[in-house]
Amino acid sequence: MYNLREIKKIAVLLFVRNAYEELKHKALIKGESSKNVLLFKYLNKRIVNTVKDTDYNYFIIDSSQQHGRTFAERFKNAFKSIFQAGYDAVISLGNDTPQVNSKTLHDVVDHFEHNDVVVGKTNLGGAYTIGLTKYAFSKCSFEAVDWRTSHVVESIEERAIFQGSSFVQLDEVYTELSTHNDLNLFLQQLLTKHIRLEDDTFFLSLISKPNHFDNYPQLQMDIILHGVTEIRGSPSFI
Known part of the structure; x- marks a missing residue:
């Protein structure tokens, strides 16, 4: 060995x-x-x-x-x-x-x-x-x-x-990303602080309602009740 x-x-x-x-x-x-x-x-x-x-x-x-x-x-x-x-x-x-x-x-x-x-x-x-x-x-x-x-x-x-x-x-x-459901789960975990990233900006940009980002308590409740049902791409990434 x-x-x-x-x-x-x-x-x-x-x-x-x-x-x-x-x-x-x-x-x-x-x-x-x-x-x-x-x-x-x-x-x-x-x-x-x-x-x-x-x-x-x-x-x-x-x-x-x-x-x-x-x-x-x-x-x-x-x-x-x-x-x-x-x-x-x-x-x-x-x-x-x-x-x-x-x-x-x-x-x-x-x-x-x-x-x-x-x-x-x-x-x-x-x-x-x-x-x-x-x-x-x-x-x-x-x-x-x-x-x-x-x-x-x-x-x-x-x-x-x-x-x-x-x-x-x-x-x-x-958390592994292989399917749409996996990405949904990952975003839920990220937004409810079950997981943390050094830079979560790109992944947060995938959520369809970015105006919620300044209100994490409400966003967390939305995620818990409804899940992340809509995901959008980030047009700013090259």
């Missing part, structure tokens, strides 16, 4: 689709293709800026650079390309969990001191981050993980233990 003294080079893998590819697979804002593209561009830009706030090298591997017939093959090949560049550990991040921040990366690195596999879990059972040491990657069977299900994290843990890699899950469970 690796320890932190042996892990001298750590890189971050941003495994994402570009905004137009993302549009083919999900619609967070109903019936609004252009607004979805703006949202996906924002999410991609946000995760890149998050990594830029740290000292870690990062690699953006988007749809045009991913190779393989299945998601498992493409994901594995992305990790492999970075390990082949001489890194001792790789931390993957997606773009669909806006609560991920620079602390997330530091937490994963801290856990590498005693663990080969570090995972952060979403509310849907997916993984918002997966950190692997070179040792863990050499033994990992990506094809055996139940990707695209609500059992991703449990599946990774089972495989890690089976293959002799030490495993730990981060304490924080973050």
